[in-house]
Amino acid sequence: MTDSATLDQLADRLRSAHAVTVMTGAGISAESGVPTFRGTDGLWRNYSATDLATPEAFARDPRLVWQWYRWRRGIIGRAEPNPGHLALARLQSRMRAFTLITQNVDGLHQRAGSTRVIELHGNIWRARCASGCGVVTDAAGEAAGDEPAGDQDPAPVCSCGALLRPDVVWFGEALDQSRIDLALRAAQDCQAFLVIGTSALVYPAAGLPRVAASAGALVVEINVDDTPLTPHAGLVLRAKAAEVLPALESRV
Ligand code: BJW
Ligand code: ZN
Numbered sequence: 001m002t003d004s005a006t007l008d009q010l011a012d013r014l015r016s017a018h019a020v021t022v023m024t025g026a027g028i029s030a031e032s033g034v035p036t037f038r039g040t041d042g043l044w045r046n047y048s049a050t051d052l053a054t055p056e057a058f059a060r061d062p063r064l065v066w067q068w069y070r071w072r073r074g075i076i077g078r079a080e081p082n083p084g085h086l087a088l089a090r091l092q093s094r095m096r097a098f099t100l101i102t103q104n105v106d107g108l109h110q111r112a113g114s115t116r117v118i119e120l121h122g123n124i125w126r127a128r129c130a131s132g133c134g135v136v137t138d139a140a141g142e143a144a145g146d147e148p149a150g151d152q153d154p155a156p157v158c159s160c161g162a163l164l165r166p167d168v169v170w171f172g173e174a175l176d177q178s179r180i181d182l183a184l185r186a187a188q189d190c191q192a193f194l195v196i197g198t199s200a201l202v203y204p205a206a207g208l209p210r211v212a213a214s215a216g217a218l219v220v221e222i223n224v225d226d227t228p229l230t231p232h233a234g235l236v237l238r239a240k241a242a243e244v245l246p247a248l249e250s251r252v
Helices: 006-016 056-059 062-078 083-094 108-112 175-186 205-214 241-249
Strands: 020-024 097-102 122-129 162-169 194-196 218-223 235-238
Touching: 006 175, 006 235, 006 241, 020 083, 020 175, 020 205, 056 062, 062 122, 062 162, 083 097, 083 241, 097 175, 194 205, 205 218, 205 235, 218 241
Parallel strands: 020 097, 020 194, 194 218, 218 235
Antiparallel strands: 122 162
16 A cells, blocks of 8 residues: 555645646446456456457447447446545545546446546447447447346347447547547646556557656556556556545545
8 A cells, every 4th residue: 555655745746736637547447346458357258358349349240249338337337436436526526627537438437426527438328320320329228238138139220220339439449539639638737647547558548648747747657557657657656546546535
């Protein structure tokens, strides 16, 4: 666990910062029981998560990809925000300028009370037309998700007749430009940039800490393991997010 002098110093930095930006990844939801992507818990029926999160996988076998998303929706629907999510929501409420960027699609930050969350990779509870007719649904009819119930269902169909797909960003797909712009501005304009529970491998999100550092921010990594960002971070807290974030927030 991180020592308390380090947390005190970081809390001082956050208090004196004009703006704080936080970027989270799957690790922050791990303690809510949501599998990460690249851990061993990211495996589903021997498929790796990163092989399923692709347009190619959906083109090849949309039913398989929907089965995976329904399975994940089941887990996420039963999950609760953990003390890490809750601490970030409290931190937002007491900071002058606070931006939360997440790569997660689970909506747990919003359920914890965070607002104006920039969801870089979409949201698992929405679906949209795979052929781009413009239909976006909250996919309520798809929300049950309990395996095996619904597991054999076909991929859902849009009113235009094409398939619906989860409203998330897969590898090789462009992120929403307005969300990237907001995230870039928040990285450029902050004095402290906290990077929490991400393997820092997937771009463009993985490039944001460098943007913040170049603009003079203190980049803080909170992770249970090393990542490619670790050598470049100004401060590394080698800890579980759900443990260290409440300890940090209570000092700010
Ligand atoms: C804890 C913890 C605890 C555990 N406490 N910590 C070379 C350079 C630049 C880019 C590329 C490149 N080669 C290829 C690319 C492009 C590609 C990319 O980055 N690939 C890399 C893998 C190399 N990027 C893209 O394709 C992106 N699009 C793009 O570039 O478009 C260009 C374009 C422009 C114009 C037209 C067309 C295209 C899109 C990326 C989309 C990623 N999508 C996914 C799926 C989302 C939907 C879904 O959820 O199903 O996003 S993949 C997956 O990875 C998901 C995640 O958001 C993302 C990041 O994963 P994350 O969150 O870091 O999770 P993990 O599991 O990797 O890590 C968990 C971490 O937590 C670990 O470090 C643990 O140690 C830690 N942890 N428990 C604290 N308790
Ligand atoms: Zn359609």
